[in-house]
Amino acid sequence: MPENLSLGVCYYPEHWPESMWADDARRMVDIGISRVRIGEFAWSRIEPSKGDFNWEWLDRAMDTLGQHDLEVILGTPTATPPKWLIDAHPDILAYDAEGRPRKFGSRRHYCFSSLTYRREAARICTLMAERYAGHPALFAWQTDNEYGCHDTTRSWSPEAGKAFRLWLQDKYQGDVHALNTAWGTVFWSQEYTDFSQIDLPNMTVTEATPAHLLDFYRFSSDQVVAFNRMQCDILRAATPDKPIIHNFMGIYTGFDHFKVSEDLDIASWDSYPLGFLDVAPFPLEDKHTYMRQGHPDFTSFHHDLYRACGKDGRWWVMEQQPGPVNWAHHNPAPLPGMVRTWSWEAFAHGAETVSYFRWRQAPFAQEQFHAGLNLVNNDEAPATPEARQVAAEISELANTPVTGKAQIALMFSYEAKWLFDIQPQGASWSYWGLVLTWYGAARRLGLDIDIISPDADISAYKIVLVPSLPILPDGFVARLKNSKAHIILGPRTGSKTEDVQVPDTLAPGALQEVLPLQIRHSESLRDDITLDGKFGASDVGASRWLDHVATDLKPAAMSDGTGLLFAHNNLSFFTTVPDGPFIAQLLAELCTEKGIATTLLPEHLRIRRRGDVVFAFNYGPDGATIPDNIRSADGALVFGSWDLPAAGTACWRST
């Protein structure tokens, strides 16, 4: 099997009689699994009461897995501090936005700002790192588990209040007048004379000051960074050569994943295509069409996002949905073949490892309806033959090339999401809607896309999509100037300063250095209002937002006399939210201009290249045919066929 493509599984030896472990390991290997994640919820088994340790069972579990040449990813158990610890130190608990402690009784019951918990988490990490640093089965570490899950990034506890004041004092260099100016506290007589006066921005009579909120969101993100860094420092000191991983989630933006990832070696995420389809704000029509397949672009978007997070693009799927889950509103089963297709979509986007969650369905507790590779009675579940097939197919792809840089990039900003959450200005505004529409339009054209952070170097791309970036980071305009790429800027880009203020020069702020256009005022519109416009000879649609500008530029698209799109040199700028066909048309024209081949794919089909290998995936409920112009000779097929069944995957060499 190629070094760079492997299968894994998440395993909880503590849930099962020790007598089953060796057989479990043997059967993992038999399926073609080589990596096993364990340990991340095991604190109460490791330390049942204060200072009373029981490592031996974990030693034996590691030994057993190692004896079968399985590589272990060992999770630090900090996502679930045990009851005795909470009882001794209730200051560990986070508080919700209504000022109430979030009690013990499930998981993630800690505040990132609790100094007690920092100390306790460091203690258990250090002990674990010391004990297993030299264990031959240890392949990598996972820090904690799904930071932020259940909305746990932001805590409104007294501990968070203390830490926030210190953070502000640091940010504003001890100058409370600088804070007053940045926040505009004069507005409602909110001026502070001392940092000690500053509360958390919750439970206010009406909305809190936006800059107060944004600083609190930034602070909360930084607390996750600091907590994770503390663990990474401990683990890296113990095992400098072992990769450190964290398993992020989908559609979660509570903290800046780019920044947390700076301390990791490999980014990973937990991919639940059906669960996310059900709980994310997709239209009902999509929830029907893709009920048992997942949305064709949602999962890919996250693959590309976490490839951007990982050091040198290294990333995994740490938890791959293998059947129905328990946590969505409704939990259907994947179409037969879909688990294989999801696995290959991940590898196509550059994943090193796809790890199924979980080895065996748990008969008890919150997730007892969550499928695994095995049923509760240890029979194989439907996903297992598909995993076995993936393992076999991997071996046909010896020397699989690494995914290279794409020609198209899409810029994603966590801070943008926070700002829009704080100050949407229109209830119909949706940053995720904007991002996924633009991403989907590109993917439907058969393009490979890199997600990039707002601080990224854009010099190597031919086209850069910036769905919206209200606060321009340092150097952003300079990077635009120096780029040969065509940059498509979405609405509200450049509309705010770092302090959430309207720029002195009005929106789009510093962008005016490169774009001779000034926004005089802006409208937000209900989402049932459509702006019908013309783009060249085509009818196009837009909605939700409309800037009114002063400019000498002639609009590239208009609706009822108002410009929707302006172009200048290598920039295109939207004053509205274009619908999918509108952004797709602009993108297709620019690709033609830049010599990038595009193909409008059949509605439910998607493709992805990895070096010279091309993959095609059918997300539709029926069969689909791969278009002629992207096929190679028949002999180039590695697996699959040009006519794909529902849930089918094909792979061929492009040359």
Added chain:
Amino acid sequence: MPENLSLGVCYYPEHWPESMWADDARRMVDIGISRVRIGEFAWSRIEPSKGDFNWEWLDRAMDTLGQHDLEVILGTPTATPPKWLIDAHPDILAYDAEGRPRKFGSRRHYCFSSLTYRREAARICTLMAERYAGHPALFAWQTDNEYGCHDTTRSWSPEAGKAFRLWLQDKYQGDVHALNTAWGTVFWSQEYTDFSQIDLPNMTVTEATPAHLLDFYRFSSDQVVAFNRMQCDILRAATPDKPIIHNFMGIYTGFDHFKVSEDLDIASWDSYPLGFLDVAPFPLEDKHTYMRQGHPDFTSFHHDLYRACGKDGRWWVMEQQPGPVNWAHHNPAPLPGMVRTWSWEAFAHGAETVSYFRWRQAPFAQEQFHAGLNLVNNDEAPATPEARQVAAEISELANTPVTGKAQIALMFSYEAKWLFDIQPQGASWSYWGLVLTWYGAARRLGLDIDIISPDADISAYKIVLVPSLPILPDGFVARLKNSKAHIILGPRTGSKTEDVQVPDTLAPGALQEVLPLQIRHSESLRDDITLDGKFGASDVGASRWLDHVATDLKPAAMSDGTGLLFAHNNLSFFTTVPDGPFIAQLLAELCTEKGIATTLLPEHLRIRRRGDVVFAFNYGPDGATIPDNIRSADGALVFGSWDLPAAGTACWRST
């Protein structure tokens, strides 16, 4: 008037000048009322301040009623402890799930676990029992009033926490490891080392452990049982020969009504057909069609349910809606004739007494829009002539037979409802929807139905409907084996152990002893997804749930290759939620097989037998004709006619 059919009324002498009492009593008798419930909210009048008693007014009220030969049902006043008591003992208050005391200022402001309140409730009950034990007007006791109303069964107070820990210690016989195993606390590092560590399962970061929740729901139900038993013990000691009654509610499942009823002599309920139609989850179309009549099956279901609760099937309607109420979202008036029809529907199902709520509309406080038999100005309200007519009709039914056992039973489980509330697995899952659909299908076929508890003896029935029973009680499978009945088992039956775990042998657990079928995995589906299937030659529909099974049985109904219904010996098993026509078709076929006559009734018509007497009720907004095949000779009509007007009732002898 036959002994076993009587009319009653709820009366509040404390609301009216004493000068009105004698005339009230006289007019009650004139209407044909023989029983009067009083006293259940009168504590502040009985004991205006601590130890300062004023029983005399109540003595005189009892005397006045007794002088008119009215039989009094005397309510213990524990649903509304007075303010002085709450101020002295704030630990009496219940707490809501968000951890806040539920303040004085309305009613039911007490926690079932408050030891202080147990003592105080016992004190007032004892005093009342002693004072009125020998009063000649005393006919029966009512304990408290509508246990659980306003969601008051579950309290999240410190007192409840203490009591819960004791309950757990008792259940798990002091072995916290047994609890850990039962709850699966290893799952998220939640293992306890001592019972004192266990909190109430509220305000957790995400969902609490399901077994923790179910034990809390069981405990809360048991606290109601204990509170009621305490009152029953006191009352029974004082008056061994007086029946003890409690007035239950509709569509309320916070506690196990079968268990509370074990301490009662007679079960009763408060029947508000229009109020329940408006607040219960009926489709909008039904809310239109039955706006002034109430749903044709909802009220009957509860009649049958409380007949199952009462000792030897003894049951009453303690509060019968007589006109518009105040507490539904919208409060229309009954169609003329409907109060009579509701009364007869109750008697047809075996009620001994139908008691109207209330004698006279109160001009003040929360229920001033609630109709009575008299208006605020003491004029007769529209319901009164109908009550008078019912009284006259009762006298034509001398020697009315007692309702016997039906041939069909439907099993209802409070624990099933709790479990599905805790772990629905699909947002579309509805235990009430399932139960009422199955019940309604049977009733539309003209069948009489007994509701039975999961522990009931089923040997005497020909067909037993089990809409869903996830946790099989002890002996259930043995009872299936020993039964000659055909048992129709709904989806998820047998899917959980007593500890809310997936059975070792997978679902349907121990049912596999009698049904060779194993559920491999299950899907939950949005309620707008329909599974179109074939049952024999018929098109049928199903939804919401779909099990995938391993079995050698050939499906009796299928959709798209997946079995929806399996039959084996005397068992039918659904792997999905059948729609109304589907379950009706199966039921009709089985009735034919078992020699039970069925008639598909006109849409809004329903019938019910009591011995050799048949009743027909028209719930439609227009006239309806009683089908020929269920009529007797014209001379058999006791009252009514074969062509029923809207809201009409007919009654005839079947032989």
Added chain:
Amino acid sequence: MPENLSLGVCYYPEHWPESMWADDARRMVDIGISRVRIGEFAWSRIEPSKGDFNWEWLDRAMDTLGQHDLEVILGTPTATPPKWLIDAHPDILAYDAEGRPRKFGSRRHYCFSSLTYRREAARICTLMAERYAGHPALFAWQTDNEYGCHDTTRSWSPEAGKAFRLWLQDKYQGDVHALNTAWGTVFWSQEYTDFSQIDLPNMTVTEATPAHLLDFYRFSSDQVVAFNRMQCDILRAATPDKPIIHNFMGIYTGFDHFKVSEDLDIASWDSYPLGFLDVAPFPLEDKHTYMRQGHPDFTSFHHDLYRACGKDGRWWVMEQQPGPVNWAHHNPAPLPGMVRTWSWEAFAHGAETVSYFRWRQAPFAQEQFHAGLNLVNNDEAPATPEARQVAAEISELANTPVTGKAQIALMFSYEAKWLFDIQPQGASWSYWGLVLTWYGAARRLGLDIDIISPDADISAYKIVLVPSLPILPDGFVARLKNSKAHIILGPRTGSKTEDVQVPDTLAPGALQEVLPLQIRHSESLRDDITLDGKFGASDVGASRWLDHVATDLKPAAMSDGTGLLFAHNNLSFFTTVPDGPFIAQLLAELCTEKGIATTLLPEHLRIRRRGDVVFAFNYGPDGATIPDNIRSADGALVFGSWDLPAAGTACWRST
């Protein structure tokens, strides 16, 4: 410019460098603005820490404005107490209905019942009044800002509890038995033996006693009256000749605006036609049609309401929307011309001053998306040319007459709104819906309307509309008897006593002295239920409510045998909620009878007379033609034209 029509602007010198002030003032004058409101959020600048005052900047701001002959309305800064004050006295904070303090961090963070805050507010008002009493630029005072905004009238704090008990003791003259009788506390054993036992009516197990709630609502309103009176007393003592104004809001009913206004000289309100359209419960269709114009009757209603509040009818628009705002769910921009049209609609209804909010858009804090007359960069915003045009047009209307009394009055009751909030009896019941439908029907007929309070003298009107008045104030029936007006009484009028009880004589209570009709029972209906009726030869519609009456009167309109409308002498009485055409038809007939001319206006056109001047306003998205029969000779046009463009206004002399 006529004395009685002037333009104003809201200005925050503290937000801008002092160097800009003189130019700001000069440009205000240039536009035609003569009045400037300042100061209402400036406490933290005036008193940055306890006792440390900085009045000098405000002196200079006043001086600068005065030097340009601008008249200053100076706001007392009590809407935003500074942080140091809150930290020193946390008892200032209000509590929400769930018993939690509403924290500092935005505005209006005070409880009207806090004695500490009364003292502190008096202190700052006194100091401000003393300092500026003699300033030549001072024209008027504004007390506080938007009392009640963000739902701040009712506070559930311990301080409010204390004050409420004192208020009750006063109202019930120290007799707790009187309170028990009034509230009907016997109902659920809630009798009090001492005023100290009485809690605020929140967090009760189910709904609190309605009379308890209504008294709390009355108390809360009285606390606003008292707080405002305290300020008025201070200001009036310092400057007996300077008018005192408060700026009320739209669609806000937390306190009785008639009563608060008794202490003011001029009533004013903050008019945001687009913001209110979006957040108020208008049908979606209206939200589309009037997206950039606002609803044609909503703003006018408030103009008429606040004319009724102001002493001798004196009223202003203190804040006039000049462009998109920030606080509605969606914030479109006004159609070009609309700011002018809104300004003239206000003047047509008798406004003395229309003051735009705000001079310059703020770049920071909560309202940075709120348009002003100038952009953040100090360029003129789109509203400014329209303001300039209005100023020019004003000068053409020398000697504009004062608005006189209308022939039609509509009675509006804050207490009615409270009572229906407390006891709607039907979820579809909407007091605002009723009021705006009746008002809109009159306005669509081209009528001028006076809003009047329930205590108003009605002798001078020809027709009085009373959409609903459940509690009849003292003397109401006498006033009906003495009036020559035809009175149209809406449903539920007279249905309750002062203590929220059903009258002894049943509804409509004392109205029965003049109307021989008694309500026996009432139904509330879902809003999708329509009662189709006949009124004379016409088909009419009604909904939501239906009384069943005993009367010898023949119904003037019926549905399915039930009377919808009864007439007797000079009274019409609805037993239901008539739809717009139904009430319009009755009104049109009565106008004909009374010799009042009506014209059914084109759908989006409205007119308003001020003395002999007629104004027409086009609220439609397209052009509209003023009907011939209301035009004068062409030469009479002061401005505008008979064919009005979208957002257009015309003005002509009627003689």
